[in-house]
Amino acid sequence: MASAQQIVVLGAGVSGLTSAVCLAEAGWPVRVWTAAMPQHTTSRVAGAVWLPPRPADRASDTLAWTEHSLGVFRELAEDPGCGVQLAPAVAVGQSTAAEAMSSAAALIPDLRPADPSQLPDGFRNGFLATLPMIDMPQYLDYLTRRLAAAGCEVEEHPVRSLAEAADAAPVVVNCAGLAAGRLAGDDTVRPLFGQHVVLTNPGLRQLFLEINGGPEWTCFFPHPQRVVCGGISIPDRRDTTADPEVTERILHRCRRIEPRLAEAEVIETITGLRPDRPSVRVEAEPLGRARCIHNYGHGGNGVTLSWGCARDVVRLARQRETR
Numbered sequence: 001m002a003s004a005q006q007i008v009v010l011g012a013g014v015s016g017l018t019s020a021v022c023l024a025e026a027g028w029p030v031r032v033w034t035a036a037m038p039q040h041t042t043s044r045v046a047g048a049v050w051l052p053p054r055p056a057d058r059a060s061d062t063l064a065w066t067e068h069s070l071g072v073f074r075e076l077a078e079d080p081g082c083g084v085q086l087a088p089a090v091a092v093g094q095s096t097a098a099e100a101m102s103s104a105a106a107l108i109p110d111l112r113p114a115d116p117s118q119l120p121d122g123f124r125n126g127f128l129a130t131l132p133m134i135d136m137p138q139y140l141d142y143l144t145r146r147l148a149a150a151g152c153e154v155e156e157h158p159v160r161s162l163a164e165a166a167d168a169a170p171v172v173v174n175c176a177g178l179a180a181g182r183l184a185g186d187d188t189v190r191p192l193f194g195q196h197v198v199l200t201n202p203g204l205r206q207l208f209l210e211i212n213g214g215p216e217w218t219c220f221f222p223h224p225q226r227v228v229c230g231g232i233s234i235p236d237r238r239d240t241t242a243d244p245e246v247t248e249r250i251l252h253r254c255r256r257i258e259p260r261l262a263e264a265e266v267i268e269t270i271t272g273l274r275p276d277r278p279s280v281r282v283e284a285e286p287l288g289r290a291r292c293i294h295n296y297g298h299g300g301n302g303v304t305l306s307w308g309c310a311r312d313v314v315r316l317a318r319q320r321e322t323r
């Protein structure tokens with residue numbers, strides 16, 4: 001693509017890095033400008049697990065994005081250095097879990113109801129499956145390396161406006177997470193505060209996820225060197241200070257489900273603001289003489305949706321090339 005136009009991607013979280021990887025590997029000259037480097041983003045805080053779309057999202061683009069990402073994560077799981085693995089998983093809860101997992105039957109061939117004897121005390125309904133689990137610090141390093149191999153560096157370069165980026169490139173990709181709304185003049189983006197407690201791994205392999213539709217739930221993601229424990233979601237809280245009482249509640253709930261976590265040491269407590277929006281925005285619009293492709297508003301699903309949304313970013317960039 002010798003005449004390809006320069007593209008500036010704003011943001012170095014999972015949305016920005018994945019979009020930049022897909023664009024750079026498709027032949028565009030790409031620069032990533034970011035306020036915070038990858039290890040200081042919300043993306044680094046995610047657990048993270050690929051999850052099937054909620055029943056309400058089954059008819060939307062979300063299903064296609066989720067499905068495409070699943071295929072890519074399955075391939076990546078064969079690369080031991082990238083932080084992705086296919087992990088045994090147990091998902092529990094009452095009707096919400098059944099509803100959520102029922103949408104996944106076509107995507108996850110080994111999804112099956114759990115026998116009550118396979119579930120922790122207090123839970124009568126649950127599912128077993130193999131799901132992509134992503135160790136985000138390692139995975140963000142992997143995406144950054146892959147981007148560098150495609151000739152693109154991540155630059156610390158916060159912008160005050162989309163127009164500022166448009167001065168440097170005819171195509172701007174807005175992957176600025178929670179800040180993307182402000183840059184785009186979109187006031188429907190809002191934070192959902194989240195907190196994780198990270199422990200040493202005492203030998204766990206199976207991830208655990210309670211789906212209850214409430215503000216607090218129990219989950220833990222056992223990566224090779226660390227177990228990420230959660231979970232909580234507080235709408236509109238912008239203060240990212242970790243709450244010690246939330247830490248205690250997370251530890252108490254997770255240790256009740258998995259007593260081996262009582263032996264594990266706390267490595268760190270991490271927090272992040274999920275960039276929530278009524279629906280994910282992946283679309284292009286004019287930006288003066290340039291063009292902006294938006295990719296933001298992924299809420300608690302940005303990792304799950306990353307490869308599917310990035311594929312659409314490439315599709316929208318191609319439309320520009322052929323105009």
Ligand SMILES: Cc1cc2nc3c(=O)[nH]c(=O)nc-3n(C[C@H](O)[C@H](O)[C@H](O)COP(=O)(O)OP(=O)(O)OC[C@H]3O[C@@H](n4cnc5c(N)ncnc54)[C@H](O)[C@@H]3O)c2cc1C
Nearest residue numbers: 011012013014015035036043049159176177194302303304
């Ligand atoms: C506790 C928690 C658990 C989660 N668990 C999961 C999970 O299991 N599965 C899942 O799929 N998702 C999960 N998520 C959601 C996921 O983390 C987010 O949806 C995702 O990280 C959003 O990625 P992003 O790249 O859009 O935003 P971010 O990671 O926030 O990145 C935004 C980037 O934009 C940059 N930026 C901001 N302003 C500017 C500016 N003015 N100029 C230039 N750059 C700018 C920032 O510096 C940053 O680099 C979880 C989130 C939290 C908080």
